Amino acid sequence: MWQRIEQFLHAGSAVLDFGCGSGRYLMRLQGRVARAAGFDVSPAALDTIRERAAQAGWHDLHILGPADTDISDHTQAFGKMDLVLCLFGVLGHITDEKARADALLRMRHALKPETGRLLISVPNRARRFRAEQAMNKEGCGLVRYTRQTGDGQNVVLNYQLFDPEKLVQELAAAGFNLRRIGCESVLPESWLLHNSLARRFDAILTPLCPPRWGYGIYAEASC
Incomplete structure (x- = not known):
């Protein structure tokens, strides 16, 4: 994914990471672009980004949220973005259809017309949470699952x-x-993070396979 992002970066770029979390992609932009902004609705994630930016000496990083209006306020003050990232399944965590539509509209309004790009990835229902999907009789791809936090607590998502x-x-x-x-x-992300051979194999497979075979689905769009 980072290789795809790099194709759109240049020294004068303005980039927004929508749903930046703890800065998985955002922090890698330091020194690579003219302006970077990270937006998240989680106060804990925003606190983490502030700490990481301070430790890295990144004093002009724009940290936005949790208010939705922060994005439009930022673009009115500083200009629209060349690139908006919405990666690592961020859109999938917005489970209300209208809220997802509103989020996508905010991303589009943040982009420069014609030249701006959105890079987005979502979880593929054909490859993820099959048992949980079977429990939802409506068949709409909405699932509920449990994840354990670092301190051992179970969180339902x-x-x-x-x-x-x-x-x-x-x-x-x-x-x-x-x-x-x-x-x-094509291969699960956990494999790619911990196995260099899996990464090399996946780099060959991914360009050859149709989107519905992916562990995640990736799209590039403009406005």
């Missing part, structure tokens, strides 16, 4: 899964023009 058609539909409804769609990866 909701997750909206996608197929390529659903992602394309929601992007189009928000006014985006689809430019590319494919696999984010």
